[in-house]
Amino acid sequence: MNTDDLIAELSSTATPVRRLAPPMARALGWLAAIAVLAAVPIVLRSNLPVFAQRAADPRMAIELFATLATGVAGVIAAFHLSIPGRSSAWAWLPAPFALLWVVVSGVGCLQFLPEQEQAGWALGQRHYCFFFLLGVGLPLAGLLVLVLRRAHPLQPRLVASVGALGVAGLAAFILQFFHPFDITVMDMATHLVALAILVGFLDLVGRPALK
Secondary structure, eight states: OOOHHHHHHHHHOOOOOOOOOOOOHHHHHHHHHHHHHHHHHHHHHOEEEEEEEETTTTHHHHHHHHHHHHHHHHHHHHHHHHHHTTGGGGTTHHHHHHHHHHHHHHHHHTTTHHHHHOOSSSSSSGHHHHHHHHHHHHHHHHHHHHHHHGGGSOOOOHHHHHHHHHHHHHHHHHHHGGGOOOOOHHHHHHHHHHHHHHHHHIIIIIIIOOO
């Protein structure tokens, strides 16, 4: 086809494209929607006085901050990385918070190691935490992919990996409202397995969807 004819045909058949909002605005909008959705079961089903009592402990407060900050930073970074031309340095945004989360959680596990040894190393009721993290994290991952794919990211693997870290942080933070005790070594191991599955799911399933 002649170039002029092609241009004329495209001009006559093309439809207006709605421009995406800035990535920060889209990220904050998505986070606000998730906060509203999460607030309903938290208010109706969690024991808020117990959560407030646990959050009053300085170590626990730092852990909660690090977990939430990892989730928020990961989601914000994923929205920025989904826009072609954005610097890959955005991928490092959640890294310091994730490191703080792991370190503080590890300190808590060591603090309660005697109780763990006394209680034994059986899985016990910890499978509830495992399924809770997957039950919360997988839908969040799906909702995040649906929104991110509108930008048609050029680095789907990087976007999926950073977004997965954000989803994992948010799921772990929500779990704390329904987890009325500090985590032990077995708790942390269970949580890490569930979070690793979330990251793997978003990388394997979300990455093709983002292409």
